[in-house]
Structures are given as structure tokens and as C-alpha cells.
Ligand code: SF4
Ligand code: SF4
């Protein structure tokens with residue numbers, strides 16, 4: 001569920017609003033709504049009810065003015081569409097994207113600056129919706145006198161005055177984050193430095209390669225390395241960006257030189273061993289080397305996925321709108337002309353995409369515009385799968401999600417849906 | 428009766444700046460929505476254009492063309508594969524051959540310059556489609572022909588056409604035809620490709636929808652509009668002067684059924700709006 005779809009203070013599903021009125025001057029986005037004819041109380045859109053993405057300066061650029069208004073007991077000056085979010089202090093709506101917020105930095109960075117190291121706590125939204133009783137899970141990790149301690153939700157709300165923090169499903173940001181002292185502060189947990197990690201890294205890579213050469217099995221090599229080293233990337237700190245290959249890399253040499261970070265996450269490790277909870281009978285797992293896909297026919301490719309303008313996310317809502325279904329009635333895969341010739345595929349023909357998680361069959365959109373990657377001297381075709389689809393509603397069709405690796409980014413836990421490995425053949 | 432054999436002056440036009448089009452197809456949907464057209468059941472389209480062509484329910488279709496885009500940045504010349512969208516609908520010819528071809532006078536030009544088919548008069552003979560060099564009018568399940576109306580209903584209510592209003596990037600500039608034409612000439616003078624000016628007499632030399640594109644999207648114009656429009660079908664030779672001679676017998680039969688009582692044989696009234 002997206003932050004903002006449900007307003008627990010007013011018990012309102014914002015997506016179900018149907019008000020055919022433009023907002024008035026004085027309201028959040030009042031000038032924007034009037035000037036550009038945008039009905040902000042008709043439904044809701046992600047994120048924060050913003051209707052045009054990255055629309056931070058339309059008022060200044062188009063109208064040559066800024067917009068000053070009051071909300072949640074404060075005065076704000078906006079330069080574009082701000083959207084709205086529940087204010088932690090008052091429970092009223094306040095603008096979400098104002099200058100100083102959006103031009104400044106990510107929300108987790110800011111909340112660290114303002115004294116909250118990490119948030120593992122908040123309202124259990126689902127139980128609140130079912131029972132109407134707020135229960136608070138988890139803890140807040142805050143900084144105090146240079147050290148770090150965990151406090152309960154109530155303690156945190158009492159010490160900060162954020163009485164309505166529970167109404168948001170996470171701590172979004174707070175005013176202090178924008179102050180100068182906060183800006184000068186370093187993030188939490190600086191950890192060790194690169195020099196102390198570098199030897200560990202060298203040993204880890206060397207062990208990985210050695211185990212792989214011994215066993216010919218990259219899964220075993222990863223598990224052996226973890227057990228030898230007492231952890232994967234032991235001592236690594238996210239302050240130093242490094243290059244890693246995706247979990248499923250088509251070039252094993254690179255996968256050995258730049259091992260994925262994914263196995264830092266315990267859930268991902270379960271997937272590596274083919275035993276995650278909750279997926280029941282469905283095929284899971286990952287192919288770390290092309291040899292793990294040798295039973296499938298076709299050409300080895302790098303797969304990627306993308307959204308379409310015509311459908312919102314997986315299309316759960318938009319797939320059932322007949323006009324939108326008319327435009328793109330089903331998902332498809334974009335392949336290059338060269339690859340199409342190699343596979344004997346004409347535009348619109350069906351192709352099957354095989355992965356370690358099973359296969360889906362989609363029509364091919366053939367274009368000169370789809371890339372080949374040169375990876376370690378090898379030419380590897382890229383195929384691009386539209387991401388929407390599902391087996392319910394007006395336009396049932398296989399979704400790319402079925403074949404995307406079930407491993408999440410170690411920080412964001414977002415699925416590794418931009419680069420994975422598979423094979424493609426004419427269906 | 429409006430001057431159908433002379434290019435009509437006055438009225439409105441639309442400048443279509445293809446450089447700005449992101450291919451979102453909001454215009455295609457808005458057109459269907461405003462005009463109360465039903466959604467069309469489609470299949471996957473290998474060109475992405477969907478429905479693959481105009482239909483009686485889709486008066487505006489965004490066509491997608493693939494080509495080689497050239498870009499010059501200083502002395503650097505870049506070339507890349509590009510897919511360019513072209514929003515497409517009735518061109519609203521200055522002297523519309525469809526109206527000349529219609530044997531029952533169901534197609535009229537309003538004072539706004541909109542070429543409009545009156546579905547109550549249309550007998551479904553298809554002459555308009557055959558006469559149209561852009562293959563625009565399409566037959567609906569009721570046998571009658573349908574196409575873009577330039578949203579003349581909206582214009583008369585002081586609004587811009589639905590597709591014009593909905594476009595998020597401002598591809599369409601709607602305004603008096605003189606302004607649109609001179610804006611198009613200015614773009615041409617800047618070296619951009621323009622389509623809709625100085626065409627053949629068959630359509631009154633120009634259209635009310637005028638397309639402009641910079642060199643890197645010029646391929647889309649030449650793929651959508653190859654050459655100048657010519658009258659295409661031999662059967663229509665003689666239109667409009669000899670209109671009756673070309674009426675087939677079937678057409679005459681339908682015509683006599685369609686003609687409102689009180690109209691003498693051979694007398695075909697052209698419906699004019701706003702006069
Ligand atoms: S484009 Fe075709 S239908 Fe439209 S006005 Fe011209 S001839 Fe008539
Ligand atoms: S002018 Fe009106 S009828 Fe014509 S394409 Fe635009 S929305 Fe459709």
C-alpha cells in the first residue's frame with residue numbers, strides 16, 4: 001500500500017475521492033490547481049498526490065510567481081506542485097515537496113541528519129484497518145549524546161512531539177533535517193574505512209574464484225566463501241560505492257571479479273538455496289552462471305524490464321480501463337532486429353523467455369533500437385520486457401514479475417528487475 | 428452553401444509540433460472519451476500503433492515510426508535509432524474532397540472550418556473514404572462513416588478540441604487558421620519540415636492540421652505523408668461537377684430511401700451549419 005492512499009485520521013481512502021472542484025487559493029496546491037486545471041481532490045496519485053512528476057518549478061517557470069499559503073499551522077512558499085502529506089505534529093495536511101525538501105537529499109539521509117538513525121517501527125496499518133485499534137510495532141533508533149539507542153514508538157513520539165506520526169507509515173522527514181547544523185553532521189555508523197576492508201575483499205574474491213574453479217558451481221562457491229569468511233562482504237560499509245555484477249551475470253569471469261552484494265541479505269540467501277518462505281510450490285531460485293540454464297533452448301540474453309506510460313505499474317487499476325487496454329492489450333518483449341533474424345522471428349511472433357524461475361511467452365516487438373551489450377568482449381543481446389500484466393481482470397497476460405529474480409537490493413529490498421539472465425527462443 | 432470548390436478562408440487550424448510529442452496517446456484516448464466512442468478490442472500491435480489504423484471509434488490514432496535520427500551538436504554529428512510518434516486524424520482539408528464526393532451532401536464545412544459528416548444524412552456509400560487522399564473516414568457497425576469533427580462542438584462552446592486540451596507537452600497549437608499558417612511558415616523558414624502547406628489543388632492546397640518537425644524527426648513526416656496528396660481513385664473522376672453520373676444504382680436506391688420526404692428528385696440539399 002502506498003503512503004497516502006489511506007488517511008487514517010479521517011478514515012478516508014484518498015483514491016476513492018471524486019470531487020470535481022479545483023482547489024482554491026490558500027489551499028495546498030491551490031494556485032497550481034487553478035492555473036493548470038488539475039483536479040487534486042479527484043482520486044489520488046503516487047507519490048503524495050502529485051499529478052505531474054518532477055514538477056518542482058512550474059509556478060515559477062510558467063507563471064513567473066511563487067505561491068505562499070498556510071497549512072498545518074505554518075506558512076509555506078511553493079515554486080511548483082507540492083502534493084501533500086499528513087503532518088506528524090498536527091495531523092493536518094502539509095505540503096510534501098517544497099524547496100529545501102526536494103532539492104536537498106533523500107529522506108533516509110535527512111532523517112539521519114535529524115537524529116533518527118533508522119526506523120523499524122510504526123503503526124501496523126493492516127491491523128489498524130481491520131480493528132481500528134492502533135498498535136505500534138518495532139523500534140526507533142535514535143542518536144543520543146553521540147551514541148545510539150533504540151526507543152519505542154511512544155517514547156519517540158513523546159520526545160519529539162510528533163503526535164500524529166502514527167498516521168504515516170514511516171517517518172517521512174522533519175523540519176530539523178533542513179537546519180544547517182544537521183547538514184554539517186555526518187551520517188550514523190561510519191564504520192571502518194576502505195583501507196581496512198580492502199584485504200578482506202581481496203581474500204573474499206580470491207576464495208570465491210578458487211572454490212568456483214574447484215567445484216564448477218558458483219552457488220557452492222558463494223556458500224563456502226561465506227562460511228570461511230564468517231560472512232559475505234564482511235566489514236564492508238556502504239559509504240564506498242563499488243561496482244558489482246547483477247546476481248545473474250552472463251559473464252562468469254565478471255561475476256567472480258565483482259561479486260554481487262545481494263547475499264548480505266538473509267532472504268536473498270534463502271533464495272540462493274531455493275528455499276524462501278511463502279512461495280510454496282512455485283519455482284524459485286537463481287541461475288548464477290549460464291550453465292544453470294543449459295537445459296533450455298534458445299539464445300542467452302540479458303533481460304531487463306520497463307514500465308509503460310499507458311499502464312500504471314503492473315496495471316492492476318489501469319488494465320481494466322477499456323481505453324487503456326485498447327492501446328496496449330498485453331505485455332510484450334522488445335528484441336533487436338538482428339536477434340529476431342537469428343531466432344527466425346517476425347514482428348508480433350511469440351517468443352518464450354526461459355529463466356531459472358520458469359518461462360513466459362510473449363509477442364515480440366522488433367526494432368533496430370534494442371541494444372547489444374559488449375560484456376567482457378562478448379556481444380550479448382538485451383531484451384526488454386514490459387513489466388505489467390497478471391492473470392485477473394480484463395486483459396490477463398503473463399507478467400514479467402514471474403521471471404524476475406526474487407532477490408532484493410540489500411538497501412531498498414527492491415527486486416533486481418533491471419538486469420537478469422535468461423534464454424529466448426521462438427515459441 | 429459554403430464555398431466547397433474554393434479553399435475556405437477563416438476558421439481554425441492546429442499546428443502539430445512533432446518534436447514535443449512523447450507518444451503518450453492521451454490525445455487518442457481523450458478523443459474517444461469526449462466523442463463517446465467505444466473502446467476497440469485490439470491485439471498486440473507489432474508497430475505499437477494501436478488500433479493499427481483509424482477506426483470508426485478511433486478518430487485519432489498516434490502512429491509510431493522508426494527511423495534514423497540525425498543530430499548536429501556543433502561539429503559533432505550524431506545518429507541514432509529513434510521512434511517518433513505522429514498523432515493523426517482527419518486533416519480538415521481547406522477544400523475537402525470528401526465533401527465534394529458525398530452524393531447526399533452529408534459532409535459540410537462549418538464556419539469554424541470543421542469538415543463534419545452528418546450521420547443522419549450519411550447513406551454509407553463510402554465515397555468520402557475513396558475520395559479522401561488520407562483514407563480518413565471509416566465505416567461504423569451501423570454502416571455510416573465517421574471521423575474527427577475538429578471538436579466543432581467544443582469550439583462553438585469556446586473550448587479547444589479535446590485532444591489539444593489534454594496533451595501534456597503542448598504539441599498542438601489551436602488558433603485561427605491565418606495564425607497557424609503563418610506560424611507554420613515561420614517554422615519552415617527556420618529549416619524545419621512542414622506538412623500541410625502548399626499541397627495540391629485537390630484538397631484546396633492545404634490542410635487545417637499542419638505538422639512541423641525538426642530534422643531528427645523528419646522521417647516520421649515522410650513516412651506518414653509520402654508525397655503530395657493526389658486524388659487516388661479513378662471511379663471518382665469528375666467529382667464534384669458530375670456528381671450524379673457516378674452514383675451507382677445501389678447508391679441511388681439508398682439515396683432515395685434516405686432523402687427526407689418533400690425533396691424533389693435530383694435536388695440534393697447540402698446541410699450547412701451555423702448559417
Ligand atoms: S482528410 Fe479526408 S476526411 Fe478529412 S477533410 Fe480531407 S478529405 Fe475529408
Ligand atoms: S479535434 Fe476532436 S474529434 Fe478531432 S482528433 Fe481531436 S479530439 Fe478527436
Ligand code: SF4
Pocket residue numbers: 447448449450451452453454455489512514593594595596597598599
Ligand atoms: S497527447 Fe500530446 S504528447 Fe501525448 S501522444 Fe498526443 S500529441 Fe503526443
